[in-house]
Amino acid sequence: MSKRSDKLKDYMGKRDFKKTPEPGQEEPALEWTSARPIFVIQKHDASALHYDFRIEVDGVLKSWAVPKGPSTDPGIKRLAVFTEDHLLEYADFEGTIPEGEYGGGTVLIWDRGSYHIVDQDTEDSGELSEQIEKGRIVIWLEGQKLRGGFALIRTGKGPKARWLLIKMKDEEASSDEDPVSTQPESVKSGRVIEQIRDDERDSD
Numbered sequence: 001m002s003k004r005s006d007k008l009k010d011y012m013g014k015r016d017f018k019k020t021p022e023p024g025q026e027e028p029a030l031e032w033t034s035a036r037p038i039f040v041i042q043k044h045d046a047s048a049l050h051y052d053f054r055i056e057v058d059g060v061l062k063s064w065a066v067p068k069g070p071s072t073d074p075g076i077k078r079l080a081v082f083t084e085d086h087l088l089e090y091a092d093f094e095g096t097i098p099e100g101e102y103g104g105g106t107v108l109i110w111d112r113g114s115y116h117i118v119d120q121d122t123e124d125s126g127e128l129s130e131q132i133e134k135g136r137i138v139i140w141l142e143g144q145k146l147r148g149g150f151a152l153i154r155t156g157k158g159p160k161a162r163w164l165l166i167k168m169k170d171e172e173a174s175s176d177e178d179p180v181s182t183q184p185e186s187v188k189s190g191r192v193i194e195q196i197r198d199d200e201r202d203s204d
């Protein structure tokens with residue numbers, strides 16, 4: 001088994017591709033950008049609403065579920081739960097996963113773009129995958145809604161480990177804005193979550 005399919009075993013194992021519209025194999029994708037690596041934030045109206053924060057690392061999307069979504073205020077720390085790696089093609093997925101399937105609910109592409117690693121103080125911080133292993137990354141997002149530095153920092157150990165998503169203090173930081181509530185629409189289709197859900201219901 002290749003390293004990539006090894007990483008995606010959890011993703012593939014949790015889904016029945018006869019029932020879910022989510023991507024299950026490689027397809028031409030990411031036509032919206034030539035800048036790499038990419039990030040995507042998907043608003044996911046599942047049993048509990050959350051925002052899936054995904055970044056391209058070594059051919060897959062490293063993923064965190066952020067219940068309240070990202071904040072542009074450096075004073076606010078947002079809980080982020082590390083979840084299974086997703087296919088790179090997942091960055092293009094917007095639609096409704098049937099009820100009863102894993103992750104059942106509606107997915108909206110809330111933001112997307114490219115990112116780069118922000119140099120950390122330590123000289124030997126290494127590749128991003130190593131930094132994730134060590135529990136601390138800082139990346140600069142070039143999205144349509146979010147820009148600037150964001151840190152993901154692991155706290156605690158073992159199965160109780162949690163991550164925090166925190167806006168860095170830079171010229172893109174703002175404590176007056178709250179894009180999660182003021183810009184709810186999809187950057188792919190312009191739709192809000194209810195429209196995506198209703199569109200798919202109508203097409204049944």
Ligand code: MN
Pocket residue numbers: 044046050052065103
């Ligand atoms: Mn999700």
